[in-house]
Amino acid sequence: MAGSRPTTSISQTSSANVFTSRLLLLLTLLPLTLAAFAFLLQWRGGLTDPITRWSPDHHEFPGMESTSGSIKDTVRNSGSGCTDLLGQSHSLSFPYFRDWKFGFGSDLKPKICITTSTSAGLEQTLPWIFYHKVMGVSTFFLFVEGKAASPTVSKVLETIPGVKVIYRTRELEEQQAKSRIWNETWLASFFYKPCNYELFVKQSLNMEMAIVMAREAGMDWIIHLDTDELIHPAGAREYSLRQLLLDVPGNVDMVIFPNYESSVERDDIKAPFSEVSMFKKNYDHLPKDVYFGNYKEATRGNPNYFLTYGNGKSAARIQDHLRPNGAHRWHNYMKTPNEVKLEEAAVLHYTYPKFSDLTSRRDRCGCKPTKEDVKRCFMLEFDRAAFIIASTATEEEMLHWYRERIVWTDKALNLKLLRKGILTRIYAPMVIVQRLRETGVFTSVIASAQKVLSSVTNSSTAGVTSSSKIGHDGESKATARRVLQIPDNASFSSAIPPLSPPGLEGIYMEM
Numbered sequence: 001m002a003g004s005r006p007t008t009s010i011s012q013t014s015s016a017n018v019f020t021s022r023l024l025l026l027l028t029l030l031p032l033t034l035a036a037f038a039f040l041l042q043w044r045g046g047l048t049d050p051i052t053r054w055s056p057d058h059h060e061f062p063g064m065e066s067t068s069g070s071i072k073d074t075v076r077n078s079g080s081g082c083t084d085l086l087g088q089s090h091s092l093s094f095p096y097f098r099d100w101k102f103g104f105g106s107d108l109k110p111k112i113c114i115t116t117s118t119s120a121g122l123e124q125t126l127p128w129i130f131y132h133k134v135m136g137v138s139t140f141f142l143f144v145e146g147k148a149a150s151p152t153v154s155k156v157l158e159t160i161p162g163v164k165v166i167y168r169t170r171e172l173e174e175q176q177a178k179s180r181i182w183n184e185t186w187l188a189s190f191f192y193k194p195c196n197y198e199l200f201v202k203q204s205l206n207m208e209m210a211i212v213m214a215r216e217a218g219m220d221w222i223i224h225l226d227t228d229e230l231i232h233p234a235g236a237r238e239y240s241l242r243q244l245l246l247d248v249p250g251n252v253d254m255v256i257f258p259n260y261e262s263s264v265e266r267d268d269i270k271a272p273f274s275e276v277s278m279f280k281k282n283y284d285h286l287p288k289d290v291y292f293g294n295y296k297e298a299t300r301g302n303p304n305y306f307l308t309y310g311n312g313k314s315a316a317r318i319q320d321h322l323r324p325n326g327a328h329r330w331h332n333y334m335k336t337p338n339e340v341k342l343e344e345a346a347v348l349h350y351t352y353p354k355f356s357d358l359t360s361r362r363d364r365c366g367c368k369p370t371k372e373d374v375k376r377c378f379m380l381e382f383d384r385a386a387f388i389i390a391s392t393a394t395e396e397e398m399l400h401w402y403r404e405r406i407v408w409t410d411k412a413l414n415l416k417l418l419r420k421g422i423l424t425r426i427y428a429p430m431v432i433v434q435r436l437r438e439t440g441v442f443t444s445v446i447a448s449a450q451k452v453l454s455s456v457t458n459s460s461t462a463g464v465t466s467s468s469k470i471g472h473d474g475e476s477k478a479t480a481r482r483v484l485q486i487p488d489n490a491s492f493s494s495a496i497p498p499l500s501p502p503g504l505e506g507i508y509m510e511m
Contacts, residue, residue, distance in 0.1 A: 110220035110245050112315075113139035115210035117203050118227045119146030119364075122153055126442045127273045127433045128227045129160060134432055135231055136242025138162050139217055143206040146364075156449040164213065166206075176205040186325065187495045195365040195377035200327055200497065207324035214318055221245050223315040224327055228350045230273065230429050231257065235344030239428055244345055245315065253319065253337035254330055258282035258312040259347040263408045263423060267399065272353035273433040277425050278408065278418075279348060282310060283501045284341060290421055295504055297413060298422050302405055303381035303500075306351075310501030313347045314339070326495030348429060352386070352406050358398055362390035379497055 114137050118125065125148065129140055144154055145168040158165050166172070181187055187204055190197045207224050214222045225231070236244035248255055260279040262272065269275050280298065283291050283305070291305075299305055309328070316322055316330035316337070325331035352358065367377035369391035374384040382405075389401050408414050417423040436442065 108136070108138060108242065110242065111139070111218060112137045112221045112223065112241060112245060113141060113210075113214050113217065113219040114223045114225050115141040115143070115207060115214075116225055116227055117143040117145075117199070117206050118148045119144070120227045121147045122156060122442075122446070123271070124227050125153070125157065126445060127271070127436065128230070129157075129163065130436050130441055131230055131273065131429060131433055132241070133162070134436075135233060136240050137223075139214070139219060140164065141166060141206075141210045141213055143168065143202075143210075155453055156446055159449040159452050160445060166209070176209070179205055179208060181205060181208065186331075186493060189494060190497070193376060195367055196379050196383065197377070200379075200495075203327040204324045204495065207327070207330075211318070211322050211324070219318050221315050221317055222322075222330075223313065224324070224330075225313060225347070226349075228272075228353075229259075229313065230348045230350075232260070232346045232348050232426060232429065234346065235342065244342075248340070251338055252340050253317050253332065254339040255315045256312050256329075256339055256341040257314065257345055257347045258284040258341065259306075259310065259349045260285075260424070260426070261306045261308070261310075262348065262350045262353050263414075264353050264406060265408050265414070267355055267403055267407050269353050269355075271433075272350040274430050274437065276350060276353055277427050277430050278414070279424055279426055280306065281422060281424055282312065282346065284312075285343070285346070286421060291502075292504065294417060294420055294422050298417060300405070303385070304503060305501040307382045307406065308349070308351050308380050308500075309498030311496065311499040312341075324495075326497055328498065329496045348426065352402075355399065355402050358386055358390040358402060362387055380500060 114132060125142075132140075140163045142148070142157060142163060143166045144157070147153060148157075149167055154165055154167070157163050181204065182191070187201060190200050203224070210224075211222060223231070231241050233239060233241045233244040236247065245255065260281055262276045263278045263280050264272075264276055265278060266275075295305060304310070311328055313327075314329050319332070321333040321335075323331050323333055331337060361383070365377055365387065367373050367387070369388045371384075371388070374387055378384045378387060389398055393401065403409065414423060418425070
């Protein structure tokens with residue numbers, strides 16, 4: 001009896017060892033089996049990896065059908081001077097839609113249009129247009145002058161489906177001179193002043209015409225944006241402006257997008273939309289204690305928290321009696337619009353992202369570079385200071401001022417404000433624009449336009465005409481007249497100009 005105990009003990013130990021070995025084998029084989037199963041599903045197309053779904057190398061963004069297509073034409077040098085910035089590629093296929101034309105059907109709801117007044121070249125307008133096409137915008141009303149109205153730019157824009165080019169002709173100015181806006185009080189304080197004030201009035205008159213054109217085109221929403229601004233539809237179920245506005249309740253007339261301001265980290269930016277990823281968040285998207293607690297560091301010695309405006313832009317639902325209320329808002333002649341301010345979505349404003357922006361803005365204004373004269377030309381303090389520097393300093397002094405006031409070179413401060421939430425990284429627009437460039441969308445547009453222009457030149461046609469040239473045909477004149485037929489009403493509150501964000505005095509106003 002006594003001799004059987006050691007045998008039993010040895011047997012139990014052996015059984016335990018076998019059990020442990022099998023358990024270890026099972027734990028080893030289980031993850032390997034699961035990994036092999038996951039690989040098999042991915043290989044057969046049965047599983048979507050959430051990481052690769054948002055990868056910069058992935059070809060599909062949320063809400064966009066995966067379609068195949070290719071642009072068969074070979075892209076040649078355009079001679080427009082912007083091919084380096086717009087990019088070239090051996091592979092011209094673009095996976096977001098069937099081809100670069102972005103042919104939106106009538107089933108796309110809601111129908112969104114953007115109107116702008118611009119003098120920018122193709123290197124800025126093409127990325128701006130096609131980014132917003134990816135966002136779901138179907139129609140663009142471009143009121144062009146300066147470089148944007150030159151044949152090498154405007155004729156390319158006219159060939160893009162959904163883009164209506166409106167030139168600043170004498171006929172257009174005569175029509176706008178009859179606008180009821182001149183007899184109303186809400187814009188009167190901006191009349192007959194130079195530079196930014198003149199632009200503000202011009203934008204409002206163009207927006208008035210765009211409303212009528214939008215109604216005739218069957219649009220549901222209209223947005224006024226500058227060509228240095230991109231919509232960032234954060235908070236939507238998809239990264240899509242169409243989806244964002246689709247979710248807006250039917251009783252809402254206007255949606256306000258707070259603006260974020262670009263924070264460039266280099267002084268040699270050439271293509272802001274694909275090179276800038278850091279932005280300063282709007283006051284409306286920050287806790288008050290964070291905003292005011294970091295105000296001085298975030299301002300960096302500049303006049304205000306933002307270099308320029310801080311009151312955002314807005315989208316309006318197309319409806320009767322709609323009118324502009326300055327470049328930043330819309331209003332209604334018959335009622336006070338029901339508006340909502342978005343808590344996550346924003347307008348990304350690329351503010352002075354290139355060093356050359358200092359001189360280009362200076363060249364568009366003929367005011368004297370004195371503190372007194374710039375007050376009648378510019379609404380915002382930083383624009384005034386930038387104009388004086390650009391008009392009086394040497395290029396070396398301008399570059400020093402630009403680096404000190406605009407470029408964020410202090411990495412420690414950047415990291416601190418990123419952690420505080422004042423600054424944020426936004427990569428989606430950069431990825432989209434880079435992908436558009438890499439797939440040859442921009443150069444393909446230019447090449448296609450050259451073929452059209454070449455065929456027109458070789459034919460007996462006198463020239464390329466466009467129904468979007470306001471003032472050149474009967475339909476456009478009818479459009480202008482319809483703007484003026486809105487019933488008169490009582491006086492209205494003043495138009496909303498570009499406004500700076502709250503300053504430190506806002507702390508006491510809140511108390």
